[in-house]
Amino acid sequence: MEPGRAKPATARNWQHPDLRSWLQRLVATDRLVVAREGVSLIDELAAVAKKLELESAVLFPKPGQHDIPVVANLFADRGWIADSLGVPSGELLSRFQNAVRHPLPWIEVAAAPVQDVVHRDVDLLRQLPIPKHNELDSGPYITAALLIARNPVTGIQNVSIHRCQVSGPDRIGVLLLPRHTRHYFRMAEEAGEALEIALVIGVHPACILASQAIAALDDDEMEIAGALLGQPIEMVKCRTNAVRVPAHAEIVIEGRILPKVREPEGPFGEFPQYYGPRADREVIHVDAITHRKNPIFHTIVGGGVEHLLLGGIPREATLLEHLQRSFPSVRDVRLTRGGTCRYHLAVKIDKASQGEPKNIIMGAFGGHYDIKQVVVVDMDVDIDDPNEIEWAIATRFQADRDLVVVSGAQGSKLDPSSADGISAKMGIDATKPLSTEPMEFKRIHVKGIENIDLAREIQDDSKAAFARIVAS
Incomplete structure (x- = not known):
């Protein structure tokens, strides 16, 4: 067993939550639409997704003539995120707090759907439908991938999301902000070594949510994801490195962040709704791509809801x-x-x-x-x-x-x-003083408004009712 906090696999009889289970939920509740076939991966796919971002998820079949479909807009509001975890909106933050307090170690498995197909001869844009999103983005970007890295000393993993620019058939420029992945990379770089990583695309929403927790260094966010779901995440060892990835993900890109190498990356449309600038950034060399049979590629439009x-x-x-x-x-x-x-x-x-x-x-x-x-x-x-x-x-x-x-x-x-x-x-x-005159900060209120049933109070045909009134 590699260093870390994994538990060995045991007999299970559940269906593991994954991206597909959430998409099935969206379809069943009329929150997913399917676009026409052949939407362009350059700008057009993002434009359709952006147009629908407050209304529905959207699945793009054969985008840019790729066989792999793309899905976007997994969430239109807070209620969707709560629904993905099976809780009411009012309990969303407490559910997340409890998961951070009581993480659930993941389980390592020997075989996984995400490794049904393995590509060692890598050509990212030929093998994956990677879109260009905002108008002045420097090119196609992988935007919804979990970047999983291992502490070079302890083997404990960190999970985060970074913007990833495709800059060659097997090369990705990545923005590492001053957080845990960058800390691990500096440890490896100072030792003259590459940092083994994996980019994981297409996972259950709980995994994406967990990756964004403000957790301590060497807290493994996949343990938070397991606690959010109430069952351990099944993880499998990558084919070309020691990183463990979610077994039921759709796609994994295995690679290494290269030491002492920086190349231009950006601009890219970021969450403040401005472009992150172009600069020399860290570089991932891709060693392999693995995926499920008939995988689905998840993308997030930069700066969208x-x-x-x-x-x-x-x-x-x-x-x-x-x-x-x-x-x-x-x-x-x-x-x-x-x-x-x-x-x-x-x-x-x-x-x-x-x-x-x-x-x-x-x-x-x-x-x-x-x-x-x-x-x-x-x-x-x-x-x-x-x-x-x-x-x-x-x-x-x-x-x-x-x-x-x-x-x-x-x-x-x-x-x-x-x-x-x-x-x-x-x-x-913007709070009231504690000691004031009773009426000084008393909010106005119309008595009984909370009990009004508009279906009972308003006539069905208001046009006809208006005509009768003015004619009388």
């Missing part, structure tokens, strides 16, 4: 856990879509003391360096409604009293307003 939600919700759960350790009054958090589900955080609290919101603001800044703006609101504010948040700021906030500004802090390098990732932070206390 699926991109934002899949990254945002795991961060929300982790930030909520982080804040609740120090502030029991924190009840819920949202990374707002207008803030790219990364930069702007709304925090709902049951306020217990004056000054507490400012402490919570500073705690949130420490929860993740991407956080740029924090708004703290009371329990009567719906943090899923941007109008409610703006209303709280408009009526409960004074800039000379309730504003927190921090300059020169670490932020996101993908924020074009930052100075190479050096950013200012702003916190807004």
